[in-house]
Amino acid sequence: MNEKPKQLIVRVPDSFFKHLHQVSAKRNTSIRKLTINALLKELRALNHEYATPEDFKFRQFWNIKDKTKGDNNE
Numbered sequence: 551m552n553e554k555p556k557q558l559i560v561r562v563p564d565s566f567f568k569h570l571h572q573v574s575a576k577r578n579t580s581i582r583k584l585t586i587n588a589l590l591k592e593l594r595a596l597n598h599e600y601a602t603p604e605d606f607k608f609r610q611f612w613n614i615k616d617k618t619k620g621d622n623n624e
Contacts (some may be wrong), residue, residue, distance in 0.1 A: 560585075 562570075574581045 570581050570584065574584055577584070
């Protein structure tokens with residue numbers, strides 16, 4: 551099961567692309583890593599926003615980065 555990574559092509563304005571370069575240089579990380587982290591944060595926020603009471607009852611929302619429970623399960 552050696553899967554190839556999928557590619558995501560996104561068109562952004564030149565000014566935003568320059569900003570991404572500046573931020574990645576400042577944080578000493580790649581643009582790919584910044585983008586993936588931003589997408590993961592957005593996905594987590596969407597999961598919380600559209601979660602039903604049953605979701606909160608039966609699912610645990612974990613912080614992926616440090617593997618700790620989120621605010622709703624304390």
